[in-house]
Amino acid sequence: MNDRKRHVIEKAHQLFIEKGFQTTSIQDILDYSGISKGTFYNYFSSKNQLLMDIFRTTFKKIEIDRNGLLFGKDPGDPEIFISQIELQMTANRENKIVPLFEEVFFSGDKELKQFIEVGQMKILRWFSDRLGDITDDICKPYLLDGAIMLNGILLQNIRFHRKANGEAASLHPVVRYSVTRILNMLEELAQSGEQLVPPEIMDQWLPVSRTEELDWRINIHSVISRMKKLDCNNTDYLKKLDFIEEEILRSSTPRKFLIDSVLLSLATVNKYELDELQALIDENLLEKA
Amino acid sequence: MNDRKRHVIEKAHQLFIEKGFQTTSIQDILDYSGISKGTFYNYFSSKNQLLMDIFRTTFKKIEIDRNGLLFGKDPGDPEIFISQIELQMTANRENKIVPLFEEVFFSGDKELKQFIEVGQMKILRWFSDRLGDITDDICKPYLLDGAIMLNGILLQNIRFHRKANGEAASLHPVVRYSVTRILNMLEELAQSGEQLVPPEIMDQWLPVSRTEELDWRINIHSVISRMKKLDCNNTDYLKKLDFIEEEILRSSTPRKFLIDSVLLSLATVNKYELDELQALIDENLLEKA
DNA sequence: TATATTTTTATACAATCGGTACAAAAAGGT
DNA sequence: ACCTTTTTGTACCGATTGTATAAAAATATA
Structure with missing residues (x-):
């Protein structure tokens, strides 16, 4: 970059x-x-792609800061969770993430839409995982419900608390209030046994073990198809791109040295997509010894 | 029309x-x-005004249908409330209200933004009022909190329930589930005494007794200022418009017969704004005998 | 330092958008 | 039959995103 x-x-x-x-x-x-x-x-390549780059860099930073708060602390301590959420929400506010999301989500760009969708799923899974750290095991079947509703009441409570107390008001009491509500609710759900959405479905929405893999593969496909359009008459160029995609998506053990060689031979293209592709591969594809 | x-x-x-x-x-x-x-x-006068007209007619219809469900029934029955919400949410979905809202809310048009804001406040107050019908009086201080959170979990629960069970899935269990959560939460709030937003502030957000009046007066002002621009050199025309606005906004007992006469003399303008103004006045201004 | 390559710039251009202006035609009322 | 109102078609304006390209600047290389 x-x-x-x-x-x-x-x-x-x-x-x-x-x-x-x-x-x-x-x-x-x-x-x-x-x-x-x-x-x-x-x-x-477009204004939308710029926005996605903005989201990417911002999310990366927020995620690092947020996970840093947990480092060396007890995952079962609700106070840490509250602080993490407060940091996340404050950062979202500062970067106007939610307005930008909503402004652009219904504008027809499929790639952007999917990107945002994945981002929201990640938040949801993080909520779910962290609620699992904090609550009793009997709450497990209701963690996804809790995460969904925590997401809902957080957004609304923050919104209207700000409307009532001004933009500068601290988020801490609002987040604590919201988390407390959800923790009580999870207890109650464990007793009544009412479930709306089974937590297993999260694996379907955003595969757990291969999350990064899938997320990354989607991006690989989208980047490569964009690159194809850049020089769609050069058959040699297209063959190379197809090879890379095939090797990454079909093989369980992609040969990174091969991919790197092909990428090197593509260096003449000299477009930002190539950088993006290289970065994606470097971040996600480990060298197999 | x-x-x-x-x-x-x-x-x-x-x-x-x-x-x-x-x-x-x-x-x-x-x-x-x-x-x-x-x-x-x-x-x-613009694409945005067309959208506002769409919203207006759609809301009017939904509100009539929704209130119709309560007619002759017991306001304290939670089942009625649930059915009303289900109808509201189904209609919102069919008319893509939420996507259209969000698509347009951050587009810079102040009038449209305010219009949407008022619409959401009305929903919130309706939630709050109806929750008051159903719950014990000791829950009163927490009704607005309940309404805010009901709004939040409804949106999210519906969204992810649909994602899990398909678009065609019935909303009824989701709405019942959400309402149950909030009713339990209100009980718990009444016991713990935790309050996030005092209900009185709703009067500030959307004045209670004069709601229709204020809402209507804002529209009057906006319509008339739009009409002024249509023929801003005709002093006679401008004088008449000023008189109407003055009579409605300043007087506690506007003389409708006078306003009607002036409107009649404006009939040559023949613009849709005139229809809108006439409709607004007819709907909101009662004849004083 | 001199040359070759890549990146950046400036600018013209195309296509589309929301919105205005206006004369001609159609419709409607008296 | 005459007058008024509405509707139409079209030309036009300014702003938008995105493309194309030749010249200039920066950078790498020898």
Whole structure:
């Protein structure tokens, strides 16, 4: 990832936070970040792809900070969970994640939509896992219900608490209040035995053991199909891309050295998609000795 | 309200449901409803105003149906409440209210934003009032909290229940489940005494006794200021509009016969705004004998 | 330092969008 | 039959996203 590209992402994010996504034109971004239109479309294939890059970098940072709070602490301590949520929600607010999500979710871009969907599933699974750390084992069948409803009441409580007490009000009491409600609710659910959604289905929504794998494979496919469009008459180029996709998606033990070689021979393409593909592979594909 | 105009509203709503608001162009609407661009802008001053008209007619219908379920029944019966919510949610789904809301809420149009905000506040107050019908009086201080959280868990539960069981799945068990959770929660809140948002603040968000009045007055102002722009050089025309606004907003007993006379003399304007203004006044301003 | 390659810029351009303007035609009322 | 209102068709405006491309600047390489 280029430093300059990172700078553009940062500046564009600032503009989106201030003015919203739709109302910020690409020209605004060019002026504010001091690059030309050509460079912009050399970095990002579209405004939506830029937004996805913003989401990616922001999420990565939030996730690291949030998990850092748990480091060395007791996972069963509800206070840690509350602090983690507070951090997550504060960061979401600062980065206007929710408004940007909603502004763009129904705009027709399938890739963006799926990206957001996966992000929300990850939050849900994290809620579910952490609630499992805190509660008794008898609550297990109701953890997903609890996560879903925690998500719901958190969003609404924060929204209206802010409406009542101003934007600057601390989130801590709201998060504690919401978590307390859900913990009580989980106890009650364990007693009454009422279940709405079975937790197993989460594996279907976002496969547990192979989560990163699946998530990553989806991205591989989308990146490669985008790359194909860049030079769709060059059969040699297309063959190489097909080989990479095939090797990664079909094989249980993809030969990374082969893929790296092919990627190297593609270096002449010199597009940001190649960087993206390389980064994806490096992050997710381990060298098999 | 013109029959033809109603037809356009209906057709446009269909398109918005199928393709979304942003991705449906005005040209699409013109083609699908078989009118010309001139006619469109004779009916609606903008695409956003058309959407507001769609919302208005849809809400009116849903509200009538929903309140009809309570007619002659016991307000304290939770089953009625559940059925009402189910109807509301089903209708919201069919009309894609939530997606349209979210798609358009962050698009910069202040009037549209406020309109949606008021609509959501009305739902919240209805939740709060109906929860008050059902629960014990000791729950009163927590009714707004309950309404807020009911709103939250309903949206999420429905969303993920649909994701798990398909779009066609009945909403009834989900709504019952959600309402049960909130009723239990209200009992628990009454015992622990924890409150997040005091119910009195609802009067501030959406004044109780004068709700319709305020809501209506805001619309009056917005319609009249729009009408002023239509012929901003005709001083006689402007004077009449000012008189109407003044008479409605400043006087505690507006003289409807006077307003009607002035409206009559404005009939030459012949714009959809005049219809809207007349309808607003007829609906909200009672004849003082 | 000189040359080759890649990146960046500036600009023109196409296509589409929401919205305005207006004259001509159609419809409707008296 | 005459006048008014509505509707139509079309041209137009400014702004938008995205493409194309030649020139300029930066960078790597020899």
